[in-house]
Amino acid sequence: MNKSLRFALLLCCSLLSCTTKDGDLVSFEPGAGGLVVQTSLGRGRIFVDYRDTGKEAPALIADLTPGRHVVHLFLAGHNVIPDSQVISLSAGAEALVEFELRQSSSVGNVQVNSTPAGALVRVNRLPLGRTPLTIAGLASGDHELALHKGGYEPVRQSFRIRTNQTTELQPALALRPALTLVEHFSNTDCAPCPEADRIIEAVLVERGVDSAAVISYHPDFPGRQDPFFLAAQTENLSRYGFYGRPPLPFAVVDGLRRLAGTANLEARFRSALAGRSGRQATVVLDFEEFAEVMQSARAITGKVRVEALTDWAGQDAVLQLALIEREIVYPVAPGSNGQKRFFDVMRALYPSAEGRAIALAPGGSAVFDFEFARRADWTGELQVVAFVQNSVTGEVLQAHWSASD
Secondary structure (H helix, E strand, C coil): CCHHHHHHHHHHHHHCEEECCCCCEEECCCCCEEEEEEECCCCCEEEECCEEEEEECCEEEEEECCEEEEEEEECCCEEEECCEEEEEECCCCEEEEEEEEEECCCEEEEEECCECCCCEEEECCEEEEECCEEEEEEECEEEEEEEECCCECCEEEEEEECCCCEEEECCECCECCCCEEEEEECCCCCCCHHHHHHHHHHHHHHHCCCCEEEEEECCCCCCCCCHHHHHCHHHHHHHHHHCCCCCCCEEEECCCEEEECCCCHHHHHHHHHHHHCCCCCCEEEEEECCCCECCCCCEEEEEEEEEECCCCCCCCEEEEEEEEEEEEECCCCCCCCCCCEEEEEEEEEECCCCCEECCCCCCCEEEEEEEEECCCCCCCCEEEEEEEEECCCCCEEEEEEHHHC
């Protein structure tokens, strides 16, 4: 990058708004920061936190949340020096990140074809596209491949690039059993709720993120001043009403196995999970342009792909999408029950609390966009949960959450 362009980008950051080389107006949200990424050759695909920014250097990466960020660069046929950089951003600040690019003659290609197609391809942890995919200009030597597709077991393997040759990889992905969905209902003024939350979380942590997707709702009972209820009243009341507004604490596994109170809860919860494990999947859910694409400080966006494996006739299926915050800790308990720590809290439902009716023929698929406006007080890890539920019987046919990606 020449000095004048570098100065222009830094000046842009200091003024907190500018136009990128792509012609897009960039403005910083309050508290957000930015990175100015430049290279010795003025080219290179930019990745932040192992997600594709969609930008080529030189570029301004705006609307980044404060904290540590890992920056990578990729340019076919070139060595990148250093391999990566860790940058600490303060609120409202900007930082300059510089890479040196050296052309290399010791490169080759890799061609990745998976069964089924559409798996996300990560090479050395960087998301480079979806199968079928050909990646040109990788450095000769050993590399790490990871394939991810919702509803299927991930594939991880090493492969070797030889100079001026194309390495062909054709991994097959194994279909997973349907993923269980756990929905639990709590309230900051509910005396037995902290104990129920503790039991449910302990069992789920023991089983791992691949065993069940989790959503925690906070309805208006017994206290209407619960901050999580106040932040998403319509959504919390809708899901609570769907299950008939039972006394709290209350949990439901796959919309069918209902668990009330705390008496012998651990044993009942384990039994409910065991009773739903190993079910054959009738539908597959997968997120696209979410885990692999950098999210801004303004919104959480992506797509969910729904693929029917069997006949859905008479299923009255509804697709639900939830944004959750994995962990929230208060310095002072927000309610009368003394609970300060909360997990997998529902922040929003998309496109509405009612979800989206969906019908697919066997082998059919559909893709739906989603966008959650990000709030400044959502400072924890945000993940998306998708599930397909029979709106009449309540049975959850399939679930998927980005935490397992």
